[in-house]
Amino acid sequence: MSTATTELGHDDHHHHAPSGIKRWLYTTNHKDIGTLYLWFAFIMFLIGGAMAMVIRAELFQPGLQIVDPNFFNQMTTVHGLIMVFGAVMPAFTGLANWLVPMMIGAPDMALPRMNNWSFWILPMAFSILLASLFMEGGGPAFGWTFYAPLSTTYSNDTTALFVFSVHIMGISSIMGAINVIVTIFNMRAPGMTWMKMPLFVWTWLITAFLLIAVMPVLAGAVTMVLTDKFFGTSFFSASGGGDPVMFQHIFWFFGHPEVYIMILPAFGIISAIIPTFSRKKLFGYASMVYATTSIALLSFIVWAHHMFTTGMPVGAELFFMFATMLISVPTGVKVFNWVATMWRGSLTFEVPMLFALAFIVLFTIGGLSGLMLAIVPVDFQYHDTYFVVAHFHYVLVTGAIFSIMAAVYYWLPKWTGKMFDITLAKWHFWCSLISVNVLFFPMHFVGLAGMPRRIPDYALQFADFNKWISLGGFAFGLSQLIFLALLIKACRKKGEPVSDQVWEGAEGLEWEIPSPAPYHTFETPPVIK
């Protein structure tokens, strides 16, 4: 390594955070930007959650009572868009911002100013999306998957705003992903070799690759929707030689890697938490890396399992069925490794561990219902029913979101220097755990019995289960207010001071720096042995 030349500039670094609003608007600090991402994601989670409450209130009993069907469709659509692009993805990006530089011994993200830009685009994009709800004709009402012709022929004019807001969300995600990937490639401290990297870093590396590969395809899809609707093209219209099914191919080529974008970082989080509270090394580190890589590669060749009922040739259905089932192998490796890590470990059940354990059990349930959906003839029955809704909420709520909560509880003491309110945290965990199952488990039954998704009314025989689902939904929504209270308390630096290591079994660079983590860490890279 050469010894150039940096007399200027770095000496005037602030070792304390600048104050006032400018700190947040102009920041280039990965910790500040991580905090911004996490709070933004949580606010979006509450807004998207409020929309889910509207949905569940309408579905509390059969018949139309609270909202009109068009508004109901807007709620399902914007709920999905907000949770996917506004809550889960920014929360993971926030965690990456906070943790990746500290885990690999880097002074900051590789491109700190672009990092700020990526974040501040998000509130702009979502304010456009949310504003469209209040405009003439209402917001998008075609489902978060915006299938043509619902989003072209039959949509309202505010689709244009939807398209452009998705465009700038995509710009934000791509820049965020480029930042993560370059940081991991180029900023590792000397001695931090590939196979020494914490799994959270590994999983985010692969997630970033997926993001750069598929977000532009989403941009292409919304562009074609825009030109089909407003400029007379016919990509998705048979009379001009296009095909509405082509929309689904393009969308799901983005969409399936997208669902792994929302779960791979979760795998990394669980792989950090389970060893800590088992006081053992992670079982099968290398196999975890290979499993993550295989899941990512397979994610590019399974997209059409979302489209088994569109009338594809049988050969294609078989290919996508088998490719999809193949994914259960690396996923099984992961679940096995987590369980094997706990085997004969010295387990304790602190709050992050509770969420991690709930993740393993409930995510596996979601994975197994996914395996059922992968089987073509069975999917003909399940397609577009509440069984699908149950499946993806198990993997996204009790999977992705539980992992994010586990991560927040795990690293929050490192960020604030104080232990969070453990009583509140346990209340949050148990209330969430019970209510989330009351909420989503009966959806399997109504789905198998044939209740369609995205419908504001339903047949009488589904009434009892839907009542319970709605009650579970309200309880889950209220439980998150406990989390809000806990977070506000934590940000006001209430609580017992913690040690640098925080948790007895925690290992890694981030546990070797002081708690709370100083504003700038590793300005000189540490040497990893």
Next chain:
Amino acid sequence: MAQQQQEQVYEKYYVPDQSPWPIVGAVALFLIAYGAGNFVIEQTKGESGYGGWTLLAGIATLIFMLVGWFRNQIHESMSGLYSAQLGRSYRQGMAWFIFSEVMFFAAFFGALFYARVIALPWLDGASNNAMTAEVLWPNFEAIWPLTKTPGGVETTAMGWMGLPLYNTIILLISSVTCHFAHVALEKQQRTKLIAFMAVTILLGLFFLVLQVEEYVHAYREMNLTLQSGIYGNTFFLLTGFHGMHVTLGTIILIVLFLRILKGHFTPENHFAFQAGSWYWHFVDVVWVMLFFFVYIL
């Protein structure tokens, strides 16, 4: 003391202080997205509104941001703040950005291939669609280029001889001259560098002029428009997005040219030039793909 020793071994990575430019950029994108959306809606309804002005304000803000941010960046680079490691960050960042652009074009190439290989034959009754075709589009024949859509819109196919071929040759030559300019930069042959850059820019501009000429010809004489069904759709979106990239690439080259005249680049330190030339080569490769799949095949 130990820390001092380490600092001698490892360069310090430049972590910039606070910067106002990213938030300006975010506001610019907000204005662009909100303005463009409203502009499209107003055009569709035939109403007048503030959408277009919002869009223009957004573009102006974006240009303001780019100028300010780049000026700041160039100043930092010229005052020697950057290390070799930072240079690698920039290069890797640019490479991944180009990869994302490749995937953007892949979506439209994917649409082209799907329409040609699957959608059109199926509309004509291939696979298990014989009855559907008979009932819905009895007179439709799946040929490519699709000169008559199932709905009956007729158009003419754009040949590859003539203008598209000239454009291919122009861009390929420009890629070579761009490379020669890079070599000249590394060998510190300033006159050659300036000459080859000038030629590259002129070729880029020439390409754009011919492309506009082709569009005018397609609209006025061939009845090949954006509304001419899937052939016109893929033709105009692929060549149109490519043309936008060539425009951006030419602007980048012009900025680089001005910086060369000011003597900004050295054989060791010329990330901006390298990024610009990568971008230019990428744009050329996309054109070659276009030439094969849109024009020839």
